[in-house]
Amino acid sequence: MIRLARAASLLAALCLAAPAAAQEEVRIGVIYPLTGAAASTGLELKNAAQLAADLINGTDKSLGLALAGAGGLPNLHHAKLKLIFADHQGNPQVGASEAERLITQEKVVALGGCYFSSVTATASQTAERYGIPFVNGESSAPNLTQRGFKWFFRTTPHDELFVRNSFEFLKDLEKRKGVQVKRIAILAENTEFGTGAAALQEKFARENGYEVVAKVLYPPKSAQLTSEVQKLKAARPDVVMQSSYLGDAILSVKTYKDLGFLPTALVANDAGFNDSEFLKTVGKDGNGIISREVWALDLAAQKPVIAKANALLQARHHVNFNGNSARAFTAIFALADAINRAGSTKPEAIQKALRETNIPGDQLIMPWAGIQYDATGQNKLGAGIIVQVQDGKYVTVWPFALASKDVAWPLPAWDKR
Amino acid sequence: MSRRAGTAALLAALLLAALFPLAVARPAWQNTAILMLMAAQLGVAWNILGGYAGQVSLGHAAFFGTGAYVSSLLSMRLGLSPWLGMLAGALVASAFAVVVGWPCFRLKGHYFAMATIAVVEIVQAVVNGWERLGGAVGLYLPLAETGFGGFVFNRSKLPYYYIALALLVLTLAVNWLVARSRTGYYLRAIKDEPDAARSLGVSLTRYKLQAIALSAALAAMGGTLYAQKELFIDPGSTLSTSLSIKMSLVAILGGVGTLFGPVIGAAVLTAVEEGSRVIFGGTGRGTDLVVYGLLIVLFAVYQPAGIMGWITGRWLGPRAERPEEEP
Numbered sequence: 001m002i003r004l005a006r007a008a009s010l011l012a013a014l015c016l017a018a019p020a021a022a023q024e025e026v027r028i029g030v031i032y033p034l035t036g037a038a039a040s041t042g043l044e045l046k047n048a049a050q051l052a053a054d055l056i057n058g059t060d061k062s063l064g065l066a067l068a069g070a071g072g073l074p075n076l077h078h079a080k081l082k083l084i085f086a087d088h089q090g091n092p093q094v095g096a097s098e099a100e101r102l103i104t105q106e107k108v109v110a111l112g113g114c115y116f117s118s119v120t121a122t123a124s125q126t127a128e129r130y131g132i133p134f135v136n137g138e139s140s141a142p143n144l145t146q147r148g149f150k151w152f153f154r155t156t157p158h159d160e161l162f163v164r165n166s167f168e169f170l171k172d173l174e175k176r177k178g179v180q181v182k183r184i185a186i187l188a189e190n191t192e193f194g195t196g197a198a199a200l201q202e203k204f205a206r207e208n209g210y211e212v213v214a215k216v217l218y219p220p221k222s223a224q225l226t227s228e229v230q231k232l233k234a235a236r237p238d239v240v241m242q243s244s245y246l247g248d249a250i251l252s253v254k255t256y257k258d259l260g261f262l263p264t265a266l267v268a269n270d271a272g273f274n275d276s277e278f279l280k281t282v283g284k285d286g287n288g289i290i291s292r293e294v295w296a297l298d299l300a301a302q303k304p305v306i307a308k309a310n311a312l313l314q315a316r317h318h319v320n321f322n323g324n325s326a327r328a329f330t331a332i333f334a335l336a337d338a339i340n341r342a343g344s345t346k347p348e349a350i351q352k353a354l355r356e357t358n359i360p361g362d363q364l365i366m367p368w369a370g371i372q373y374d375a376t377g378q379n380k381l382g383a384g385i386i387v388q389v390q391d392g393k394y395v396t397v398w399p400f401a402l403a404s405k406d407v408a409w410p411l412p413a414w415d416k417r
Numbered sequence: 418m419s420r421r422a423g424t425a426a427l428l429a430a431l432l433l434a435a436l437f438p439l440a441v442a443r444p445a446w447q448n449t450a451i452l453m454l455m456a457a458q459l460g461v462a463w464n465i466l467g468g469y470a471g472q473v474s475l476g477h478a479a480f481f482g483t484g485a486y487v488s489s490l491l492s493m494r495l496g497l498s499p500w501l502g503m504l505a506g507a508l509v510a511s512a513f514a515v516v517v518g519w520p521c522f523r524l525k526g527h528y529f530a531m532a533t534i535a536v537v538e539i540v541q542a543v544v545n546g547w548e549r550l551g552g553a554v555g556l557y558l559p560l561a562e563t564g565f566g567g568f569v570f571n572r573s574k575l576p577y578y579y580i581a582l583a584l585l586v587l588t589l590a591v592n593w594l595v596a597r598s599r600t601g602y603y604l605r606a607i608k609d610e611p612d613a614a615r616s617l618g619v620s621l622t623r624y625k626l627q628a629i630a631l632s633a634a635l636a637a638m639g640g641t642l643y644a645q646k647e648l649f650i651d652p653g654s655t656l657s658t659s660l661s662i663k664m665s666l667v668a669i670l671g672g673v674g675t676l677f678g679p680v681i682g683a684a685v686l687t688a689v690e691e692g693s694r695v696i697f698g699g700t701g702r703g704t705d706l707v708v709y710g711l712l713i714v715l716f717a718v719y720q721p722a723g724i725m726g727w728i729t730g731r732w733l734g735p736r737a738e739r740p741e742e743e744p
Contacts, residue, residue, distance in 0.1 A: 086694075093654065097445075097448055097449075097691070098694075104444045118649070118653060121555070122647050129560070129571045191651070192553045192653070195545065199552075219538075
């Protein structure tokens with residue numbers, strides 16, 4: 001009898017303990033390309049996201065962001081964030097499968113990722129089907145937020161805004177520095193990212209009165225880009241606008257040099273040009289390249305939190321933040337903020353909290369005015385910047401208010417870098 | 418195995434497949450099973466041309482993608498039911514297969530395979546640049562539950578499972594009928610002794626074209642199913658050489674030119690793919706791909722007749738293993 005009573009009390013204790021135990025962990029699924037051509041980028045994103053979660057779970061408040069050092073989510077009895085990573089290999093079908101596995105097997109309460117817009121498209125569909133919030137930090141295809149989804153939120157600005165930034169930059173430059181730009185050539189990889197950007201560049205170029213003298217699309221991961229670069233060279237552009245992933249970005253710079261192709265400026269469209277591996281590989285040949293960005297380390301001059309966060313990443317992984325990893329980091333903070341305000345892991349509560357998100361700019365390591373989602377789930381306070389490689393480092397050159405250095409114009413000769 | 422035992426085993430397998438999703442409720446496992454069925458269906462479709470006729474195509478994604486694009490465009494632009502779109506896609510893919518088959522069949526062996534790679538790469542490049550087909554951005558199909566008529570199911574995975582199963586059974590039936598028909602014998606003759614077949618008056622091109630048309634039509638139907646299940650298609654995922662290679666890999670691993678070889682190949686390959694990714698994928702070390710690659714190398718070296726060849730050799734006696742080598 002005593003035994004039975006003991007067993008019963010134990011059971012009761014277990015039942016009482018169960019809800020508290022369930023709150024100790026908030027499980028979030030994060031899907032990135034951890035193998036394949038974009039594996040190195042995927043790993044950076046993973047490390048940045050994990051750093052964000054660890055900061056929220058930890059007790060070190062020195063970073064100065066609201067949730068950092070909170071020891072878990074305060075409104076959920078300091079439940080810890082647990083990120084469960086999955087690999088989509090750059091394949092949309094795999095992304096959808098992994099999203100489903102994370103939701104149904106791993107019981108995640110929200111999803112993040114996927115960097116590739118095509119995979120974000122299918123993985124977020126799965127989230128929509130299951131009614132699970134999906135917070136995307138780094139996919140910039142405009143139509144992702146034009147699908148009428150109720151569970152999809154995107155913190156990063158999309159390509160249309162970014163591309164517009166490049167032209168605003170050129171216009172500002174013409175006004176400020178009196179440079180002359182007339183002829184624009186476009187080089188882009190021919191999948192979703194590249195063709196989408198190229199079409200927008202063509203549109204904005206026309207609207208701004210520039211002449212598009214060449215538009216060259218190439219298949220990604222090309223073994224060589226010689227004929228593409230020859231086409232560019234023959235068109236004699238002032239400015240080349242380029243959208244490439246890492247491998248192609250490196251190859252194109254080598255090919256420019258080999259063929260002696262030197263436009264006045266190379267304005268790249270983020271992606272491969274802003275990967276940490278890019279400058280390591282091309283070295284001095286990268287000097288002078290301009291790229292649109294969402295982030296740069298020298299923004300720390302305006303925002304000390306950036307330097308602090310970067311020091312933490314450096315201590316762990318010996319790399320600096322870049323535009324991609326800073327956005328991955330930010331997306332986790334934005335999601336954690338919503339879950340904390342929701343005070344619950346119920347999908348509807350998180351969704352409601354996401355809609356009410358209002359994170360001020362000083363709570364971000366991004367150069368944004370903040371995070372507030374519009375009806376489509378798009379953050380309406382995001383903005384891009386323009387950076388340039390000067391002496392082997394990315395420095396912010398535009399908007400002029402945030403710039404840490406002056407624009408170097410035109411591109412230096414290949415043998416004078 | 419006697420004929421009757423074979424039929425019984427077949428019916429038992431079918432029953433098991435039909436009951437599987439009722440017994441296994443986990444959506445992720447059901448999803449894996451659907452991926453197996455879809456891969457098997459494509460492997461069996463590929464097998465008509467690659468297995469029986471011996472024409473190794475590495476361009477079948479072109480037909481798969483045709484099916485996916487035709488049905489998606491018809492439903493998005495004209496509101497046509499994807500079921501009719503599936504038939505339309507099959508017809509278009511058949512016609513397209515004949516058009517590309519005509520010149521490609523002038524090439525033999527590796528050269529034919531290389532030409533088919535070129536075909537799928539060209540189609541991918543064309544669609545990438547074709548705005549009206551969604552270009553490289555791809556097509557987003559509306560995510561709204563429409564039930565059986567509209568071919569979109571959000572609440573349950575079961576409809577997709579049974580549609581995939583039915584499509585596989587249909588493809589197997591077509592394969593079986595072809596194998597037993599006069600055309601089937603011609604195809605095998607073309608594969609083993611093309612010169613002898615020609616000298617006996619068998620038109621090589623005509624029967625190869627029949628095989629590719631049929632094979633393409635079935636692959637296109639698989640493409641429509643993919644589009645309706647994933648609701649997003651882009652050239653990178655539906656018109657890629659890696660997808661073509663997977664179709665052939667499924668058949669080769671399972672056993673080329675056998676009816677059920679591709680089914681077994683698909684089950685094993687998908688299980689390895691999904692399983693190793695679940696176990697190792699989050700680490701980002703690529704272990705899953707190493708396992709996957711190792712398996713293929715091992716089979717290529719030790720069991721070139723595929724898993725089916727190994728099963729028949731192991732359990733059904735040496736007689737069944739290599740009948741073609743008997744005097």
